[in-house]
Each structure stands twice: as C-alpha cells, then as structure tokens.
Amino acid sequence: MPMKFExxxxxxxxxxxxxxxxxxxxxAKEPAGAAVADPEGILAKAAKVGKFSGKALSTLDVxxxxxxxxxxxxLLGLGDAAAVGDHDWLKAxxxxxxxxxxxxxxxxxxxxxxxxxxxKAAADFALGMxxxxxxxESYKTRKSDDEPKAAQxxxxxxxxxxxxxxxxxAFATAQAIGEGVFLARDLVNEPANVLGPxxxxxxxxxxxxxxxxxxxxxxxEMKKLGMGALLGVAQGSVRPPRLxxxxxxGGKAKDKPVAFVGKGVVFDTGGISIxxxxxxxxxxxxxxxxxxxxGLMHVLAARKASVNAVGIIxxxxxxxxxSAQRPGxxxxxxxxxxxxxINTDAEGRLVLCDALWYCSDRFKPQFMIDLATLTxxxxxxxxxxxxxxxxxxxxxxxxxxxxxxxTQERLWRMPLGKEYDKMIDSKFADMxxxxxxxxxxxxxxxxxxxxxxxxxxxxLDIAGTAMGSPTDEINQSWGSGFGVRLLxxxxxxxxxx
Ligand code: MN
Ligand code: ZN
Numbered sequence: 001m002p003m004k005f006e007x008x009x010x011x012x013x014x015x016x017x018x019x020x021x022x023x024x025x026x027x028a029k030e031p032a033g034a035a036v037a038d039p040e041g042i043l044a045k046a047a048k049v050g051k052f053s054g055k056a057l058s059t060l061d062v063x064x065x066x067x068x069x070x071x072x073x074x075l076l077g078l079g080d081a082a083a084v085g086d087h088d089w090l091k092a093x094x095x096x097x098x099x100x101x102x103x104x105x106x107x108x109x110x111x112x113x114x115x116x117x118x119x120k121a122a123a124d125f126a127l128g129m130x131x132x133x134x135x136x137e138s139y140k141t142r143k144s145d146d147e148p149k150a151a152q153x154x155x156x157x158x159x160x161x162x163x164x165x166x167x168x169x170a171f172a173t174a175q176a177i178g179e180g181v182f183l184a185r186d187l188v189n190e191p192a193n194v195l196g197p198x199x200x201x202x203x204x205x206x207x208x209x210x211x212x213x214x215x216x217x218x219x220x221e222m223k224k225l226g227m228g229a230l231l232g233v234a235q236g237s238v239r240p241p242r243l244x245x246x247x248x249x250g251g252k253a254k255d256k257p258v259a260f261v262g263k264g265v266v267f268d269t270g271g272i273s274i275x276x277x278x279x280x281x282x283x284x285x286x287x288x289x290x291x292x293x294x295g296l297m298h299v300l301a302a303r304k305a306s307v308n309a310v311g312i313i314x315x316x317x318x319x320x321x322x323s324a325q326r327p328g329x330x331x332x333x334x335x336x337x338x339x340x341x342i343n344t345d346a347e348g349r350l351v352l353c354d355a356l357w358y359c360s361d362r363f364k365p366q367f368m369i370d371l372a373t374l375t376x377x378x379x380x381x382x383x384x385x386x387x388x389x390x391x392x393x394x395x396x397x398x399x400x401x402x403x404x405x406x407t408q409e410r411l412w413r414m415p416l417g418k419e420y421d422k423m424i425d426s427k428f429a430d431m432x433x434x435x436x437x438x439x440x441x442x443x444x445x446x447x448x449x450x451x452x453x454x455x456x457x458x459x460l461d462i463a464g465t466a467m468g469s470p471t472d473e474i475n476q477s478w479g480s481g482f483g484v485r486l487l488x489x490x491x492x493x494x495x496x497x
Contacts, residue, residue, distance in 0.1 A: 007159050016105075024075055026077065032109035059076050094129065104156065106155060110161040111162055120166070130178050184288075184291040184296075195287075196317060213249070229354050236323060246310065258491065259369070261359055263290060263372035296309075333354055334353075346444070350433060353447070355370075367455065369458045372463075384468070387412070389458060390415075467479050
C-alpha cells in the first residue's frame, strides 16, 4: 500500500471525506482535531461506549457523526502524554496505517491536547505508517481467489500539525531511512532463484545513482587476492560469487571511513553437511546481513550523511554438488591463516573472514561492524527479540547498545574470551570452522575475531531478527530490514562531522 504525504498546519483543515485519524493522550478529555471532525461533539460518547481511554496504541473505529467532513473516524491512543518517546511515534504511525486498509485518503490530526509534537515526531509518524504498509507482493497475481490484482493506488495522507516546517524537513530524512529499510526487506524477501550473487551485486550497483561508488569483484579477482575461505563456500554452486565494495564519501577526504560488512549467502543448503528439508526455504534469507548493509548505504547516501562509509558484502550460494567442498577440507584464507572445514553449514564465517580481512587491509577503517544471519545458537540464547552483539571494543559496543535502545532494534552483548577461542583450535590447521554445539554463537564470533587484528570491531548475529521475527506495528513483513535504522542511528549520533 504506497502512500503519499502532505503536511499542513491549518488546524481547521477539513478532510474532504476519507478517514480522519485523531490522536489522543491517555486520560485527555478529547482528541486532536475534534472540533473539525466532530463538530457536534458526539465522539466523547462513542469513546465512552467503546471504552476508549487513549491507552497507547489502542484504537476505536467510529462511523463519522452527522456533520463531519470525514467518512470514518479512527481514534488512536498515545498513552501517557509525559512519556511519549521517539520510538512511540513510529509505532503510533504504524497503528494508524493498520486502520487504513482499502482507504483512499486519510487525514491525521497529530497535535493531541497535552502532547508536544516535534517535526521529527510528525515525520516519524509518517515513516511508521509506511513501515506498516510495506508489503512484498510482486509475485501475487491475484488479490484473492476471484479478484484480479489491481494496480495499487497511493493512499493520500494529510498530516495536520503545528510543526509543519520542521516536519517537512525531517520527513526528507525519514524517507531516506524508509527507502533503505524497504530495500533491505525486498532483498531478503526475494527468492533465491531470482536473487543470486550476480543479481544481488547488480542491485547494489544501482546505488551509483545516489553517488555511491560501487565495485564488483568477480571470482577471478578474489582468487588473485587469495580469498580461499569465501571461494571454498562458493565452489559447490554453478552461480559464481561476487564481492561488492560500496563507498559513500560524504565526509572530509582525510577522515578514516566507518565500515560495514555483510554476510550474503543467497541460499544456504548447508552444503555437503546438508540441512534437513523442513524450513529450508527460509534460507533464502541467509543474506540478511548483506541486505542490511546495502540498505544502510542507501540511507547514508540518500540523506547525504557527512561521513565516509564503506559497505562490503560477500555474495555466495552454498550448494552441494560434485565440486562442493567437503568436511575435512582445509582452505587458506586471505589472511594466510588456514581453516579446517568441519561442517560446511558453518559457511557464513568463511565468507566473512575474507571480507573482514580485505576491509581492514584496504581501508584501515575507524571500526568494522559485520552483520550476519550466522547461527541458530543465537536464537537459542535470545529468541528473536534481540540480536547478539560481540565486540572487542567497549566504546563501540556501548554506542551500538544505545542506538539499539533508540531505534528499538535491540542488541544483547555476549562474551568473547580465551576459553572460547580455544574451542576452535584444529588438529590439522590453524583453526576449525565450528566449535561444536555449546556456545555456538560465541565460537562463531571468536572465529571472526581472528580476522580483525586491532581494528575496533563488532559482530551482530541477526539470525533471529532479520527474518521471521514476530510482526508488530512497524513491520508486517517476513524480511524485517533489521539493522538499517540501528546503524544509521549509530552513525548519526557518533560519527558525522
Ligand atoms: Mn549455514
Ligand atoms: Zn548460513
């Protein structure tokens, strides 16, 4: 459901039909816009009968009373006026959008009595509406059994708020963020037969339109660089791997870049250590880290962030065939360190280790953050409510945790340590690619740490949050786009000049 937004400060703006959404704080006598949408004061009775008290995210549908310029009215609760935080505006917008299915136009009266509404809050409300309305439906040819799918018309949304000038400015940024989140969601939702490594790289290449420099390394170039770990994973697929390097140069020329590295396994069968059939279709989302990095680079460029940023994604398909790598094989990574492949399903770290090494070697970044749908073990530990955070740098970890609180893309810090590092020592090579079942997400992180040298680094295990997490006001999609808003916030709060 696409949306088209307009902001106006005319408190007497009369909605010409459509849905009027009126916001109300908990315990307030009346909602915003009551004078316009309900000239005869009937809503108060409807609210009483419907037991609507303005509780956060509660809604009440009311057929517009006689004399109202709207066709339908939705009361939307904001909760305690003193406690409405940044993230609440996104969620409120999402709750409003959920009430607009099949509407053609809507007017939102935002300035609830007793509530301070900033321009950013208004813009976040609009972004929340879009995030709720996002749907991945390109492969549905019918709406329902007998109804052909019509071309989707945008819902026209007018937002009435006193902070209109600030709202318009903030909305430009919010739009950039929305585009990046939706790009990440699209990439994750897209099936693997359509989105292979080459096709994914072509999608990343489109960021050139926004001023991002995009290089695509082929298997031959990666071979020259000695990326034996990444190439070992790719060798079982007929589709060749790609490594994409995206650079946004919004900062001063002398500033060291910040860097983001994503795991992009377009499909993970497990390889020769093949996965069971049940649920294997979800492995089209094993490129959620690469999707988040690509979405983030879109946001930074679209909002012209004053930072130098590098995004690197390793794109491969993990398949079992006659040329696939075997358990017991030993590969040599770009760092020169050798790896015994115990389990070919622990392939993400083999992709990332070469991408991380390449990133630190070439760019000497201020920090590197990698995102990966890396382990089932992180879901055992945290379910899909938090992503796992591993870091060799307390300051970076603190900044990430704070950004997670702000965006509610929440992180939980997990340990690293010598004891865990020992668990991946190998009989035959410098290390092995799994440390067994216990502490599986920790030994995976410990493996990556061997490829970052002294660079401040954080690893986000997003296996539980990038896809299939519970839906909420701002995400109804299987692919959530997790990480895009988090890392944009991290950059904005700490790294822009
Ligand atoms: Mn795997
Ligand atoms: Zn994987």
